Amino acid sequence: MGQITLQGVQKSFGPVHIIKGADLEIADGSFVVFVGPSGCGKTTLLRLIAGLEDVTGGAILIDGRNVVDVPPAKRGLSMVFQSYALYPHMSVRGNIAFGLKMAGIARDEINRKVEAAAATLNLTPYLERKPRELSGGQRQRVAIGRAIVREPKAFLFDEPLSNLDAALRVQMRLEVTRLQKQLGTTAIYVTHDQVEAMTMADKIVVLNGGKIEQYGSPLELYEKPANLFVAGFIGSPKMNFVTGELAKQQGATTIGVRPEHLKVERDGQGGWRGTVSVAEHLGSDTFLYVDAGPQGMLTARYIGELDLHPGDQVSLIPDPARIHRFDDSGKSIRA
Amino acid sequence: MATQQTQLLARTLLTPAVALLFIWMIVPLALTIYFATLHYNLLDPGSESFVGLENFRYFLTDPAFLASLQNTLVLVGSVLAITIILGVPLALLLDQQVVGLSIVRLMVIAPFFVMPTVSALVWKNLLMHPVSGLFAWIAHLFGLPAIDWFNDAPLFSVILIISWQWLPFATLILLTALQSLDEEQKEAAEMDGASAISTFIYITLPHLARPITVVILIETIFLLTVFAEIFVTTGGGPGLQTTNIAFLIYSQALIQYDVGSASAGGLVAVVLANIVAFFLVRIVGRNLEA
Numbered sequence: 001m002g003q004i005t006l007q008g009v010q011k012s013f014g015p016v017h018i019i020k021g022a023d024l025e026i027a028d029g030s031f032v033v034f035v036g037p038s039g040c041g042k043t044t045l046l047r048l049i050a051g052l053e054d055v056t057g058g059a060i061l062i063d064g065r066n067v068v069d070v071p072p073a074k075r076g077l078s079m080v081f082q083s084y085a086l087y088p089h090m091s092v093r094g095n096i097a098f099g100l101k102m103a104g105i106a107r108d109e110i111n112r113k114v115e116a117a118a119a120t121l122n123l124t125p126y127l128e129r130k131p132r133e134l135s136g137g138q139r140q141r142v143a144i145g146r147a148i149v150r151e152p153k154a155f156l157f158d159e160p161l162s163n164l165d166a167a168l169r170v171q172m173r174l175e176v177t178r179l180q181k182q183l184g185t186t187a188i189y190v191t192h193d194q195v196e197a198m199t200m201a202d203k204i205v206v207l208n209g210g211k212i213e214q215y216g217s218p219l220e221l222y223e224k225p226a227n228l229f230v231a232g233f234i235g236s237p238k239m240n241f242v243t244g245e246l247a248k249q250q251g252a253t254t255i256g257v258r259p260e261h262l263k264v265e266r267d268g269q270g271g272w273r274g275t276v277s278v279a280e281h282l283g284s285d286t287f288l289y290v291d292a293g294p295q296g297m298l299t300a301r302y303i304g305e306l307d308l309h310p311g312d313q314v315s316l317i318p319d320p321a322r323i324h325r326f327d328d329s330g331k332s333i334r335a
Numbered sequence: 336m337a338t339q340q341t342q343l344l345a346r347t348l349l350t351p352a353v354a355l356l357f358i359w360m361i362v363p364l365a366l367t368i369y370f371a372t373l374h375y376n377l378l379d380p381g382s383e384s385f386v387g388l389e390n391f392r393y394f395l396t397d398p399a400f401l402a403s404l405q406n407t408l409v410l411v412g413s414v415l416a417i418t419i420i421l422g423v424p425l426a427l428l429l430d431q432q433v434v435g436l437s438i439v440r441l442m443v444i445a446p447f448f449v450m451p452t453v454s455a456l457v458w459k460n461l462l463m464h465p466v467s468g469l470f471a472w473i474a475h476l477f478g479l480p481a482i483d484w485f486n487d488a489p490l491f492s493v494i495l496i497i498s499w500q501w502l503p504f505a506t507l508i509l510l511t512a513l514q515s516l517d518e519e520q521k522e523a524a525e526m527d528g529a530s531a532i533s534t535f536i537y538i539t540l541p542h543l544a545r546p547i548t549v550v551i552l553i554e555t556i557f558l559l560t561v562f563a564e565i566f567v568t569t570g571g572g573p574g575l576q577t578t579n580i581a582f583l584i585y586s587q588a589l590i591q592y593d594v595g596s597a598s599a600g601g602l603v604a605v606v607l608a609n610i611v612a613f614f615l616v617r618i619v620g621r622n623l624e625a
Contacts, residue, residue, distance in 0.1 A: 052522050073528030085519035089541040098537070099527035146527070 002063070002153035002186030003028045004049065009058035011044055018044045020210040021058070026154075026188065026203075031180050034190045035197040036207035037233070042190045043158055045207070049188065050079050050156050062153060073102075078147040079156040082163070084139050086131040086146075092118070093127045096145045103150075117149040120179070137168045144176070154186035161196065173200060194234055198222070206230050228330040231256050237287060237299045239324070246295065252325035252333055259301035261322040264288060264314055271317035274298065279308050290314060370598035377592035390599035399575050399583055400600075404607070407579040410494055411558040415551055417498040422505030422550070423543065427535075429506065430513045447503040451563035458496045459485070459568045489569050489576045496564050501557075505550045512546035513539070548622040555615060559608050580604045 004026040011019040018041045026032050034042040047053045049060060051072035059066045067075050078099070086095050093114055100110045118124045121141045131139055140160060147155050157176070161169045177200050180187045191197055197204050198218045206213040206221065206229070214226040218234075225231035231239050239256045247255045265271065274292030286306040292298045300316055308314065325333040374386045394400060429440055446454065462469045463484040471481035484492040516539065524534045562581045565571060571578035571586060578586070584604060588597035 050526065052525065072522075072526050077526070079523070079526050081519045081523060083517060083519050085517060085523035087520060087523075087538060087541075089544075090537075098524070098529070102528040102530075102533060146523075150527075 003061075004154060004186065004188070005059075005061040005064075006045075006049075007059040007061065009045070009048060009060060010056045011041075011048055011053060012056050018210050019048070022212055024205065024212065024215065026186060028186055029184045030202045031177070031187045031189065031200060032203050032205060033197040033201035034188065034205045034207055035192065035194055035233075036213075038192060040207040041210040042192075042205075042207045046079075046156050046158055046188060046190045050077055051075050052079075076153040077156055078150050078152040079158065080140075080143045080147050080160045082159045084131075084143040084160075084163075086139060086142055088131055091128050091130055092123060092134070092142050092145075095131065095142055096149050099146065099150045113149050114145075117145045120148065121145050136164050137172060140164065140172055141175075144179070148179070148183065148185075152185065154188060155180070157187065157189040159190055159192070161191075162193075169196075176200065194236065198234070204234075206233060208233075224332070224334075225256075225324065226332055228254060228256070228326050231324055231326070231332070237301065240298045242295045242298075244294070247325075250323065250325055253328040254326040254330075256324040256326065257318040257322065259287070259299040260303075261319040262298065262300040263317040263319065264300050264302050264306060264308075265317060266308065267313055267315075269315065271315040272298065273313065273315045276308050276310050276312045276314060279306075279310060281305060288314065290316060292316065367598045367601050370594055371602055373595045375593075375595040375598075377594060386595070390595045391603070394587070394596050394599045394603060399578065400603075402575045403578045403580050403583040406490060406575075406577065407559065407581075409490065410497070410561065410579055411555055413494045414498050414501055414558055415554055417494070418501045418505040418554065419547055419550060421498075421502055422509050423540075425502070425506045426509035426513055427539075429510050443506055444503045446500050447507075449500070451500065452567050454500055455496055455564040455567040458492075458499070463492060485569050486573060489573060493561075493564055493568060493577050496568065497558065497561060500564075501554055504554070508546050508550050509543060512543055516542050544622050548619045551619055552615060555611065556608075559604075559611065580607065 004024075006022050006024040009019055009022045010017070022045060034045060036042045044053065048055050051067070051070065055068050058068075060068055062075060062077075087098065090098065096114045096117055097110050100113060105113075114127075115124070118127055121144060123138070123141055123145055126134060126138060126142075131142065134142065140163075143160065160176070161172050164172060173196060176189075189196075189200060201218055203215060203217055204221055205215050208229050214221060214230045216224075221230060221234045225234060228241070232241070235258055237259045239258050240262070241254050241256050243254050247253055263271070272292045272295050274290040274295070276288055277291045277297070278289040280287040280289075283305060284303070286302040286304070286308070288300045288302065288306075288308060290298045290300060298316060300314075327333055371390050372385055372387060373383050374389070375383045425443065429436070429443065433439065449457075460468070465471050465481045465483040468481075468484075470484070474481050482488070520538055521534060524538050529537065560581045561579060562585065565577050565579065565582050566585070569577040571582045580600070581604070584597050584600040587593050587600055
């Protein structure tokens with residue numbers, strides 16, 4: 001079991017409020033990603049759940065029991081750190097076994113569990129090596145091995161893939177997701193990378209300035225962003241925002257259209273007219289940065305190759321069903 | 336890669352410095368070797384004559400040699416043990432966030448800046464003096480007899496003074512090492528359920544293995560040649576109880592005026608220091624390899 005509930009969790013460092021009251025319900029076995037820009041409090045929130053920081057106010061319930069006064073080791077959670085935090089003088093075996101050894105488990109059982117964890121993570125040939133003799137991906141797997149061997153109620157991941165190169169990151173992303181599904185253990189994963197968030201999560205928590213902006217499944221966030229911040233944060237390239245007269249016609253202060261929902265027409269009539277200022281040709285996609293006069297700079301995404309170059313005149317026609325409307329407080333207006 | 340021109344330039348520019356250092360080292364060494372083969376006593380001028388290895392035989396068979404060798408090893412070993420055993424907890428304390436930490440740090444480091452003669456005099460006359468010393472006064476408060484440190488425990492007293500001087504060095508090196516210990520490692524240990532003591536034994540102490548090696552190597556180099564503290568406090572006595580090799584050589588040269596024997600002793604000391612260095616690097620130097 002690993003059901004985690006946050007009730008009005010607050011954290012301040014001196015006069016600085018990092019977490020301004022977070023309420024969250026994390027179901028057993030789900031994969032929840034905390035995502036947000038730097039300094040939004042996502043790592044702090046994770047550390048509060050882990051017990052590495054004390055809460056200033058509110059309650060953290062694990063399986064219905066308030067754990068704010070329980071030391072980290074007794075919460076039954078395990079954590080994978082950004083720097084991996086492997087013990088450099090211990091072998092891979094020693095690293096994975098350390099938590100079990102501290103719990104006073106018998107040697108044979110430790111060996112059995114360590115070898116099972118190593119087998120799951122393809123680490124068996126490296127068990128006697130020191131961390132410095134391993135590659136980045138292998139170190140990462142050791143850190144995960146250290147987490148799974150204790151059979152925790154939940155895994156906490158603190159930006160674990162940010163030190164890996166792009167190719168390895170994609171591979172480890174798949175491995176972590178697969179492993180979590182296989183073990184069925186609750187996981188909380190912190191990242192600033194929205195692609196990681198969208199691909200790995202069952203549910204995403206978008207944090208900004210110490211507040212939870214929205215909590216929902218990846219597609220919910222993409223299709224129905226609760227406010228301007230979520231709309232701008234989820235999706236790449238960013239959603240286009242248009243204010244002024246055009247937005248008023250739609251009964252909103254700001255309207256947003258995702259680049260992929262703008263139809264590009266060469267020399268077309270109607271829609272929003274503008275001049276291509278930069279065109280990025282990726283083969284699979286074409287990204288156009290269009291100077292659309294009164295609407296400002298707009299980004300459009302075309303699937304496939306589109307033979308347009310800087311200086312060309314285009315018109316961009318938004319998909320009327322996919323226009324997001326926001327009121328003056330930035331909240332989404334639902335029809 | 337350096338070009339040939341820059342290599343030539345570098346060598347040309349380095350030559351004067353290297354040459355000067357080389358002369359500075361080789362002239363005294365050559366003269367010492369030369370004197371070691373002479374019968375050369377300052378009380379008997381004009382009688383210098385070549386005696387071969389006689390001075391070495393004389394120095395090595397002198398019972399004072401073995402006694403002073405033993406004193407040297409005891410002194411080095413004890414000071415190393417004391418500075419490290421006390422240095423680790425001190426460094427751990429200084430690594431904490433405490434009110435007035437900067438002042439505490441300064442006070443801990445201060446002994447290192449006091450010159451050896453001064454600190455030895457302070458210990459001898461203000462602290463350990465059996466009549467007017469602070470320790471005697473404290474003993475008197477408890478109704479105990481005062482201890483005459485330099486007569487009753489002379490070598491221990493010298494060890495105490497030198498340890499006091501070198502403790503800051505060990506503490507500083509260990510403190511900087513502690514500050515470089517990855518915070519996330521300690522947190523990982525905390526998540527793994529390690530108690531403070533387990534964290535110290537399994538995480539902190541292994542991390543300190545390398546700085547401890549550095550402390551041992553550097554302190555050994557300096558402790559083998561301790562002189563001022565002995566000269567100022569006990570003058571090598573009572574008897575030979577606080578005479579180490581450095582002091583023995585001094586007494587050969589400037590108390591017995593036997594330059595030949597002292598030179599031979601100096602060369603023996605060089606060989607001994609190299610033997611110690613060889614074993615040290617063998618035993619603890621392995622820690623320094625990355």
